[in-house]
Amino acid sequence: MSRRRLPKIAALLALGLSAFLATISVVDAQSARVRVRGTIVSLDGSVLNVKTREGTMAAVTLNSGLMVSTVVNASLDDIKPGDYVGVASVPKADGGDGALEVLVFPAAMKGTGEGSFAYDLKPNSTMTNATVSNAVKAVEGRELTLTYNGQEKKMAVPAGTPVVTIASATSADLVAGAPVIINSDKAADGSLSTARVIVDTKGVVPPM
Template sequence: MKTSTGKRLRDTLLVSSLLVSALMIATPSQAEDAKPTRVRGAITAVEGDLLKVHSNRGEDLQINLTKETQVRGVTLAQVSEIKPGSYIGSAAVPQADGTLKALEVHVFPPEMAGTGDGHRAFDLGKDSTMTNGSVGDLVTSNGRTITVNYKGGQKKIVIPDDVPIVNLVPADRSLLKPGVKVVLQAQKTDDGALNAVSISAGENGVTPPM
C-alpha cells in the first residue's frame, strides 16, 4: 500500500516537473510571437482595409488595417524646431565617449509626449538603439548635441549635419496611397495574418527615416 502511494506521488511530481519545463520552453516563443513586427517599405496598393507593401527586404506583404490602426504623417523638419521641452525619438549608435550618434531624429507633436518613453535596442543598424524622451539641454554652437531625459535615465545625442530630422504629425488613412513610403508596426494574428498597429507615412515624398 505504501509502495503504491509512493509511486503515485513520484508520478505526480514527474508530471508536474514536465509541465513546468514545457511552460518554460513555450513562454519565450509566445513572447516572441506577441512582439510587433516592424516593416519598412513602400505602399503598392490599398484595397479597402488591405494594405499591400513592398518591404525594403524585398518582401511583398499584405497588412490589414483595423479600427485601432494609428496613422501619422512624416514631414521634413529642421534642427531649429527642436527646443528644450520637445519630445523626440532618435535612433542612434553608441560612441566611444559614451554619447550617442543620431541616425535620425523624429519630433513628436505635444499630444504624443510620452510615447515609447525610454532607451532600448533598435533594428535600424548594427548596435543601434532608440531613445524617446524630453529634450533638456540643446547645444547648436559647437556641433549639435541634445540631452534627452526619460524615466530612469538620460542620454546625450550628437546630431550630425547630414542626419534626417522629421516631424510626426496627425494624419488619417487618406495619406495611405501607392508609392507612399512607410514604417509600420504590425501584430501577427493566430492565423499568421498581419494587423497594422501604427503607420508612419511620408508626406510629399518623404521617406520615414526611423
Template sequence: MFQRLQGFALAFALLASPALAQQPPSIVRGTILAVEGRDLTLDTKEGATKVTLADTTLLTGVNKISLADIKPDTYVGVVSVPGSDGVDRAVSIHVFPPDQRGTGEGSRPWDRPGSTMTNAAVAQEVTAKDGKMLTLKYGNGEKKVLVTPETSLVRFEPGATTAELKPGVKVMAFTNGPADGERQVRRLLVVRGDFIPAL
C-alpha cells in the same frame, strides 16, 4: 524601395504597454504598391509584402522638419547608435505632438543591434565638432546624442487618413506579426512629401 529605412524604427513607444516597448517591435517598412480595401501591398526588402488595416489602426503623418524646429524642452524620440569614438549618434529624431508628451519615457533597445530608442525631453543643445550635441532627460536618467547632417528629423502629425494611402507613398507598419498569413497593422506611419526618413 524604402531602403534607408531598413533596420531603424520609431514610435513603437506610442503603444500603451510599457512591457511591449521593452521588446524590438515587429515592423514592416516599405512603399505602397497597391491598395485593395483594407489590404496594402508594400515594396519591402523582402519583396512584395501584404499588411492589413484593422478598425482600430491608428494612422499618423510624418513630416520633415529641421533642427531649428527642435527647441529646448521639446519631447522627442531618438534612435541612436554608438560611434567608434563611443559617442552615440542620432540616426533619427521624431518630435511628438504636445498631447503625447511623456509617452514611453525612457531608453530601451531598438530593432538594430546596438541601437536604442530614447523618448525624452531635450534639456540642452550645444555645438559639437561634427554637429549638435543634445542632452535628453527622462525620469532620473539622461543621454547625450550627436546630431549630424545625416540625422533624419521628422514630426509626427495626428489626423492622417486612409485617403493618403496611395501607390508610391512610404509607410511604416507596426504589426502583430504573421498570424495565419496575415499581418494586422496596429499603427501606420504615413510619410508626407518626397523624402525618405531614416526611421
C-alpha cells in the same frame, strides 16, 4: 466643421498617435508585433500590400478605426530644452551615441513610450524617447542631453540628420509607391494586421 469638434478631433488624433508611437521602440521578443518598413504596392480592400525594405512582400490587414499619420520636416535648430523627442542612434567609434534620426513629438504626446530601447532601424541601433534638458551647438551639428526615467544620455546629432515631426493624414494617402512604416500585430497563423500607419505624403520618407 463645428469649432466645438476641433478640440475633440485633436484629442483623438493625439490619442491615436500616442498608441502608435508608444510601440515604436518595442517589438515583442516572440514576434507578436512586427515592424514593417517599405513601399506600398497596392491597397486591396482592407489589405495593404507592402514591398518591405528587405525585398519581401507583406500583406497587412487594416483594422477598423485605422489611424493614418504622416511626417513633415522639422528643424534641428528649433529643438530646445523641454521638448520631447525620439532619437534613433548607434554607438560612435569614439564613444557615446550618434543620432540616425530625430522625431519631435507634438507637445500633447510628451512622455509617450519614455525610455531607451533596442531598435531595428540599423544593427545595434537604439531608440531613446526622452526630454531634452540641453541642446548646444557642436563642432558638427548639435549635442542633445536627454533625460528619461531618472537617467541621462548625451546624443550627438550630426548636421544633415533627418529631423521630423508628426502630422495627420488619411487613408486616401495610402497609394502605390508611398513609403510607409507600420507596427503590425502578428497572429498565430502569421497574418499581419494594424490600426496605425505612418505614410509619406509630402516627399518626407518616415526615417524611423
